[in-house]
Amino acid sequence: VRVEHGDDGATVLDNGRLRVTVEATGLVTSMVDLAAGRELVPAGTALGRYELLTDEPFQWDAWDIQRDAFLTASGLDSSEVTGVDTAADGSATVTVKAAAQGVGIATRITLRPGAGSLDFAADVDWHTEEQFLKVDVPVAVQALNAQYECQYGIVERPIQKNTRSDEAKFESCTHRFVRVSDPSYAVSVxxxxxxxxxxxxxQGTAPAGAGRGTMIRLSLLSAPLYPDPRTDQGRHSFAWSVVADAGMPETLAEASRLNAPVLDGVPAIEPLVRLEDTEGVPVLDWVKVTDDGSGDLIVRIYEAAGGAAKATLAVCGELEGASVREVTVLEEDGLDADLTRAFAADGPQPAQGARLTLAPFQLATLRIGR
Incomplete structure (x- = not known):
């Protein structure tokens, strides 16, 4: 990753796919997708700006978020770059410190070689009361809806609030990502x-030089007083990543990278099960042994994007000659007759080369036995 320092204190990171500008204040004012020739940060905004909101719900202090709190947002008192480092793998990291009364945040902004995403990692020292911490991630994409991951699928929520029902959806549960897309481009966080x-x-105002897009604000911490006045007090760590040209496969891959632990010192082995010749967005989510102690293998696969999907099952050499059949989520035979099947034929069949067909958001549990 090439690192350049400007006379104004800005730092520019370039890995050939993304060019990122971090101002002396620690805010990212530009993130350019070089292949698409597209600026991802709307003019007049910045990635990585922290906001504190007054958090005093009418009731259920530790659980509710009051809509009025969104009118009280203010940026942290101070923010500045404290260092720029390059790692052995070629990654470049800009370290930023921000602070307000009772709040201290150390942020690392990292661009990895060849990566199509910009990584943020924050360590927060949190000692405040009835405050709500968010971080701004504005993206230069205009869309009607935002897509949020839920368990084995996605839900959509309106970005522009036009009805009371829309307005009631001001805060959405975000499992591993939120994604916004227009007909030609998508960005996910x-x-x-x-x-x-x-x-x-x-909204943007061209005469004032402000760009249009979508403001995404991740919710990081709150500080309720009831029922436990010490809720969330202390040190916390967070990580998020802004993904450019974010198709659903790329978004899922980035979400997995951030959330799946990396185990050092484990022998490199061939995957027990793989999906090949895929169409659509099928995801191999779990591989585990059965709960009944038989030694069979359970594989869970789902369709992640809301469309039809197909894939061919491939198994490792140790499972050569194994058979596969579809079972219930409790790993038992006897699928409900009303459920959509992943295999065209019922009963066991050779696992190697078995062809799967999934309906939108369909979850399939497969049992592989030798």
């Missing part, structure tokens, strides 16, 4: 576990 997020349109 993958996270390594946050409370949720909110989205709003950035």
């Amino acid at each position: 993958a996270n390594a576990s946050t409370y949720g997020s909110d989205v709003a349109p950035i």
Whole structure:
């Protein structure tokens, strides 16, 4: 990753796919997708700006978020770059410190070689009361809806609030990512576990030099007083990633990278099961032994994008000659007759080369036995 320092204190990171500008204040004012020739940060906005909101719900202090709190947002008192480093793998990291009364945040902004995403990692020292911490991730994409990951699928919420029902959806649960897309381009924000997020349109005013897009704000911490006045007090760590040209496969891959632990010192082995010749967005989510102690293998596969999907099952050499059949989520035979099947034929069949067909958001549990 090439690192350049400007006379104004800005730092420019370039890995050949993305060019990122981090100002002396620690805010990212530009993120350019070089292949698409597209600026991803709307003019007049910045990635990585932290906001504090007054958090005083009418009731259920530790669980509710009051809509009025969104009118009280203010940026942290101070923010500045404290260092720029290059790692052995070629990654470049800009370290930023931000602070307000009772709040200290150390952020690392990292661009990896060849990566199509920009990584943020934050360590927060949190000692405040009745405050709500969010971080701004504005993207230069105009869309009607935002897509949020839920368990084995996605849900959509309106970005522009036109009805009371829309307005009631001001904060949405965000499992591993939120994604916004227009007909030609998409950006997603993958996270390594946050409370949720909110989205709003950035209207932009051309005469003032402000750009249009969508404001995504990840919810990081709150500080309720009831029932436990010490809730969330202390140190916390968060991570999120802004993904450029974010098709659903790329978004899922980035979400997995952030959330799946990397185990050092484990022998490199051939995957037990793989999906080949895929069409659509099928995801191999779980591989585990059965709960009944038989030694059979359970594989869970789902369709992640809301469309039809197909894939061919491939197994490792140790499972040569194994058979596969579809079972219930409790790993038992006897699928309900009303459920859509992943295999065209019922009963066991050779696992190697078995062809799967999945309906939108369909979850299939497969049992492989030798």
